[in-house]
Amino acid sequence: MPSPYVAQLAKEKGIPIRTAEDRWDAAKKASESQGHKDDFDYITAVFQKMMGESVLDSKINKYILLKYKLENIIAKAKNKLSESTYT
Numbered sequence: 001m002p003s004p005y006v007a008q009l010a011k012e013k014g015i016p017i018r019t020a021e022d023r024w025d026a027a028k029k030a031s032e033s034q035g036h037k038d039d040f041d042y043i044t045a046v047f048q049k050m051m052g053e054s055v056l057d058s059k060i061n062k063y064i065l066l067k068y069k070l071e072n073i074i075a076k077a078k079n080k081l082s083e084s085t086y087t
Contacts, residue, residue: 005044009051023050041067 003024010020027047036042041064 006047009048009053013051015051020051023047026050 006020006024007017010017013020024043024047027043027050030046031037031039031043034042045064
């Protein structure tokens, strides 16, 4: 049974659900090969690209981009704090 998102995108793109499911499986394999086996956000972005979605325009990818930007800001702040900590 396809996930609601996979089925929705298949309907929007006018392709068979089976084709969308195959692309979802391919996105999972591609993500795993890039070290993102359990990263749902990454898998979804790969899937959307395979489906011809504009990755930068979709709401979920705006969330993903914001998430990674915030993680990067936090990591930089932690590095600065550790560099400035007096021992």
